[in-house]
Amino acid sequence: MKAEIITIGDEILIGQIVDTNSQFIGIELNKIGVSVYQITSIQDDKQHILNALKEAQERVDIVILTGGLGPTKDDITKKTIAEYFNDDKLIEYPEVIAHIKEMFKKLDHPFNEVQRYQAQLPSKATLLKNNFGTAPGMWFYENNTVFISLPGVPYEMKGLITNEVLPRIQKQFKLPFIIHKTIMTYGAGESMIAERIENFENNLPSYIKLAYLPSFGKVRLRLSAKGDTKEILEKELNEKVAEVYALIPEIITGLDDNGTIEKRIGELLAEKGKTISTAESLTGGKIASTIVSVPGASTYYKGSIVAYSSEVKNSLLNVSKETIEKYSVVSKEVALAMAKGAKQKLKTNYAIAVTGNAGPTTDLTDKSVGVVFIALATDTGVYVEEFNFGQPRERVIEKTVNKSLEMLLKEILKN
Secondary structure: EEEEEEEHHHHHHHOOOOHHHHHHHHHHHOOOEEEEEEEEEEEEOOOHHHHHHHHHHHHHOEEEEEEOOOOOOOHHHHHHHHHOOOOOOOOEHHHHHHHHHHHHHOOOOOHHHHHHHEEEEEOOOEEEOOOHHHOOEEEEEOOEEEEEEEEEHHHHEEEEHHHHHHHHHHHHHHOEEEEEEEEEOOOOOOHHHHHHHHHHHOOOOEEEEEEEEEEOOEEEEEEEEEOOOHHHHHHHHHHHHHEEEEEEEHHHEEEEEHOOHHHHHHHHHHHOOOOEEEOOOOOOOHHHHHHHHOHHHHHHHEEEOOOOOHHHHHHHHHHOOOHHHHHHOOOHHHHHHHHHHHHHEEEEEOOEEEEEOOOOOOOOOOOOOOOEEEEEOOOOOOEEEEEEEEHHHHHHOOOOOOOOHHHHHHHHHHO
16 A cells, blocks of 8 residues: 655745655554655645646555645645546535634634635545644545545644544555564664675565664664564564674664663663763753753753853863863863863763864864864773764764764773
């Protein structure tokens, strides 16, 4: 069973908004066994919409559109859909009028006659109740293809997908099971991992696929199985996950979102009764933000000092002016002093400190853009490593966060 998602709106094409609707719809369809074949973004243009509908109908079983269902004249989706289905006419649905009036009454807003247009919909449409807005969704079944039109407002779309669309699809179609297991790895590149698990990948059965999902400093390995018997698929996927664990155990932090390195660090710190603090320059608090994204982080995370300026490094982290003047703010000496200062100031067992040039300029240092020093202070000592993460700025910052957490994890695992 294949689906295509069509998002309608010039605001998406010009980058004014990010298309998060397709991401949500794709995730939810996948959960019930529907594969998304294609995602298309198009203009608010009648001919463009007509062409997209025709092309999608030739490719997939389910076509889901979002956007273009508002009360204003630039929202042309329903008129265009009516034309696509053999010039189907728009009729006024009294139940939609009643729904809009009830919503406006609760909000203490007067009913505007412009809103009456929201109730004018193709006569062939099966209406999908929108509990969070005025524009209903629409369901059509033509020539063995389901067409679904939804508002583009994310919370309205999500409510319709959950309450109306998914139950109807499950009722109308016999769907396979699609199951994923995602293994989280850290500190190794995609090519190195691929080399180590090459034989495993080559011997996977045809109904189990492996995908590499790399980002800065980490790679997610997603195993996907598709078939008719859920129990068998889960059993086989669990076996395959165990095989991967046996091949690359030292770089795996866990499964799915529960396997993030920050969660693993939190578990170990809580288990050992240890604490952590951070001192950040170029990352501006992003390491701290990552650590505290884990529920319960307050049991082991004490706090952060974002020391962007030399004055703050000196006054709050006790980095001497002489050290800064002699070695510059981007140096191993300053990173070491920052880590020691954070550990002492916040009274923790571990402290991470980072300083570097994220770019685009190097300010008053002699180090090139991309050079970063990461220091780690522990109860037994302090050490620092130098890296060159290249460009651009976003890459340098993200890789600094990831490498800092990797160094911390390795240090915790030693004890």
